[in-house]
Amino acid sequence: MMRGAVLLALLLMPMPANAADAVAAKNPAFQVQAQMRDTGYVLGDRLEQRIDIRVPPGTRLIAESLPRLGRVNNWLELRELRVEPRRGGYTLQLGYQMFGAVESAMQLAVPPFTLRFDQAAHTPTPTTVTIAAQPFYQSPVLPASLGDADRVPRATLPPVRIAGTRWPLAALASLIASLLLALYLAWAYDRLPWSPGKPGPLTLLLRDLRSRRALAPDAATYRALLRQLHAALNRSAGQTLYLDNLPLLFAQAPHLQPLQAEFDSLFQHSRRVFYGAAGDADGNGDWPTSRVLDLCRRARDCERGLS
Known part of the structure; x- marks a missing residue:
């Protein structure tokens, strides 16, 4: 008191x-x-x-x-x-x-x-x-009413035991999940030497283009690239495609519907390359080689369900 x-x-x-x-x-x-x-x-x-x-x-x-x-x-x-x-x-x-x-x-x-x-x-x-x-x-x-026993330093508490079994299990589960995700991404982007299931025409086209380190910048190589893309699209539609019957492609392969405007423009350009002026045949117009290859990659992604 x-x-x-x-x-x-x-x-x-x-x-x-x-x-x-x-x-x-x-x-x-x-x-x-x-x-x-x-x-x-x-x-x-x-x-x-x-x-x-x-x-x-x-x-x-x-x-x-x-x-x-x-x-x-x-x-x-x-x-x-x-x-x-x-x-x-x-x-x-x-x-x-x-x-x-x-x-x-x-x-x-x-x-x-x-x-x-x-x-x-x-x-x-x-x-x-x-x-x-x-x-x-x-x-x-501290309160003023401390006895002598309260003033004596107390021993340090022993460390808390942590169960050591769940951490290895968690690490193993994380490793398995990472491997499965890596396998899925490798399959999705066609990076596996063997792919489960039958690859589509556009996936096969990308494999072939990827195997060639670079495309020669000449008119003959550019025309060959367009012919390969048309052939892959024909196999996707199950018939030969022209500008007039291009909607049949999206009826047979609805996954390519988001690229309809791009394909329509490409088919118009392809008609000029093969049947029109020679100036568009070298890939220096509205559809250079880089744009054609980008469309091939985007179409492959649609075929494999990535977009």
Whole structure:
């Protein structure tokens, strides 16, 4: 009860009216203002302190006088320090980490430190400004009524046992799923040396074109490519196709329906190649070799159900 009454009295003690009141400095030309929350801290908390310093014109902060990062005392460590020059002065942002614990509410203080400023235009010796200690209250983490047995460190808990059988099974299942997916993709894109089922005419066409490393850029090779594509389409439709009866292809092979406009354009171009002007026979018109090969690949994908 006595400790509880002391804790309540400490928490109800009147605090400074403004934590940002000016901190006294030896030189009145330097105005120092420190801001820091002064209550609500426990073990492990960070203390954020902001210090605004107004200096005379032409004054420079000597960096060597800034506090060093690291242990300040046995319960406080400076973790962060940022210096922000501004018009007419400097702003210091300091971040402290607390490591000490208390058994009851206690008033502590961030230690003071001294800064040095160079005023070469006014005085040859540096001017010192002392940042006063900043008091704050730290609260206990554990209740005050602890017995001797509660203060003895407890043994570390043994590690939790993890079942080791399910992970190999999961890895095996993932491997099997990956192999099945790889086999499906290899089949879908006709990359297997042997393919289950009978491949379609457009798949066979792509195999033949893929076996030839490159097509010669001449009119005879271009015409041969068009003849091969027409032959594959004829086998897909089950009869010879012309521009006039092209809809029969999509009736027999509805999977090629998304490419109807492309095939219609290709058949018109093919008629000009074989029966029209010679200028379209070398693959340099609207249907170059690359576009014909791309249409062959897209038709193969439709034939194998990939689109």
